[in-house]
Amino acid sequence: MLSTRSGYGIVISRLPVIQSGLCAIMRDNFPEYESGCYQYIEELTLMQLRRATLVLVDLFGGSPEPHAICEQYYSLMTQYTDIRWVFLVSPALYPLAVEYLMRPQSSLLSDAEPVAEVIRVIREKSDGYISSSLVVPRSSAIEPGYFRSVSLTISERQVLRLLAKGWGINQIATMLHKSNKTVSAQKNSAIRRLSLRGNADMYAWINSAEGMRELNLHTVYGEHAEWKNMPQRDISLS
Structure with a gap:
């Protein structure tokens, strides 16, 4: 008998109770998916990633x-661009998640999100979506040490990092639930803070060794010579 399942979903959570709950969501609401449940990203094989159409992660x-x-x-997302990624994010990790994980094929939800909202985002394929419960400012929730330099504010760093990934002002504004004017102001503020003269200098700085260190781009993209090849390379999970 032929299988009626049309997709392969992966659930990742290091907490057994959360993993069980997410697996139950997939089993009870998305029977069209064959699902695999794991505690750690290192458990995945390349074959599973090549098959996957959805990855649900408790970050x-x-x-x-x-x-x-x-x-x-982030490295996996750049290589497996056909996968939809849904991340459950704690408030403390939200700024970091926006920097690294906000892409057209991903969604960021709060780790306290109602089950119905998780189901809705998966079912409606709400890619590029950030939950409003994450956008509400929580200054006390941001843990120290998440940003390695104090020369840029969190908002300025978010905007420059997304610009470095190729996003436009309109896309960034939509992702962060801000106006275009606010995003542009944060970009211009970063330019002034860095003593740059305009957009050309800004992009030159982003692609410089100093800019990559400031935005942590060097740890994500690798060396310049590897950038164009990275999406075609398989990451070792052994």
Whole structure:
């Protein structure tokens, strides 16, 4: 008998109770998906990633190495662009998640999101979506040390990093639930703070060694010579 399932979904959560709940969401609401449940990203095989059409991730905020985890997911997202990624994000990890994980094929939800909202985002394929519960300012929730330099504000860093990924002002404004005017003002503020003369200087700085260090681009993209080849390369998960 031929299978009626049309997709392969992956659930990742290091917390067994959360993993069980997310797997139940997939099983009970999306029978068209064959699903696999895992605790860690390192458990995945290349074959599973090539088959996957959806990855649902509980981005656990208590991780001792949040930068490294986000970099791992970012690297996978640049290689497996046909996968839809849905991340459940803690408030403390939200700024980092916007920097690394906000792409056209991804969605960011709060880790306290109602089950119905998780189901809706998966069912409606709400790619490029950020939950309003994450956008509400939570200044006390941002943990120290998530940003390695203080020369730029969090908002300025978010805007420049998204510009570095190729996003336009309109797209960034939509993602961050801000006006175009606000995003442009944050970009211009960053230009002034860095003592640059305009957009051309800004993009030159972004692609410089200093800019890549400031925005952590060098740890995500690799060396310049590798940039064009990275989407075609397989990441080692062994």
